[in-house]
Amino acid sequence: MQAAEYVEKPESQLKEMWETLRQNKAAVVGLVIIALLALIAITVWISELIGIQILPYDPNYSDMTKSFIWPNAEHWFGTDQLGRDLFSRIIDGTKISLFVGVTAVAISLSIGVLLGSIAGYRGGKTDALIMRTMDVMLAIPSILLAIAFMAALGKGLDKAVIAIGLVSIPEYARIVRGSILSVKENDYVQAARVIGNGDSRIIFKHILPNIISLIVVRATLGISSAVLDTAALGFLGLGVQPPFAEWGDMLGRARGFIFTAPYTLIFPGIAITITVLAFNLFGDGLRDALDPKSRIK
DSSP, rough: OOOEEEEEOHHHHHHHHHHHHHOHHHHHHHHHHHHHHHHHHHHHHHHHHHTTOOOOSOOTTOGGGTOOOOOOOTTTTTTTTOOOOOHHHHHHHHHHHHHHHHHHHHHHHHHHHHHHHHHHOOOOHHHHHHHHHHHHHHHHHHHHHHHHHHHHHHHSHHHHHHHHHHHHHHHHHHHHHHHHHHHTTTTTHHOOOOOOOOOOHIIIIIGGGGHHHHHHHHHHHHHHHHHHHHHHHHHOOOOSOOTTHHHHHHHHHGGTTTOOOOOHHHHHHHHHHHHHHHHHHHHHHHHHHTTTSSSOO
């Protein structure tokens, strides 16, 4: 029998990964919630682009005569201190939270993978310089570092994306560096070097594809952290600015009404919790699915 027959086909690998993920009920629940949130965010975004109102009320329209109406058949989540419909604002805030989460992770992932690859492959003084810089960033709590970046950049959604993306760079850099250090002396890397492949080709063609599972799992979990950081900056008044709806900003502006109108905090808090939990559940399940030792054969 030829050796090629022993090679596992890509289709069978994908099938095993899917079966492992499907058997993890928590991961499936997380995936369904993420898909639902993404569908809501995309639908709201498209409706705004083409000028169609699909939400029950304009999320930014205020009517002081309807302030602090408790949840009822007309206003499912009630209204806030300015008379704005909370259900419409929470649905509208989905696109902002997911946009910041995904974009911030894309920024930190791109830069972190690049820096980690250079540090792990080059070694020596280059490795020391890059990783000591990452260590300094990791020594500062991420939310404090994000606040410092926001103080330098200013308030606003675009600034929040950049700040959250920057503070997460060290995590990806360390993961990639450690992975490259463990595989760069393997035979296939040495063979690629012998036949004349350049450093960049070896890194991106031969090394990174073999550690992509670690990066994907960390990126999935990183989105949940980015959503939390977005909410934290919004709570402090440094993120998305009024009148746009953002869950953390809604919490921050409602904290003075915790006893008189607790629902104004409960519903945004639930939205944040469900989103973060969904990405964490799916990330844990994805980690098992991408691990050959954990797959269902």
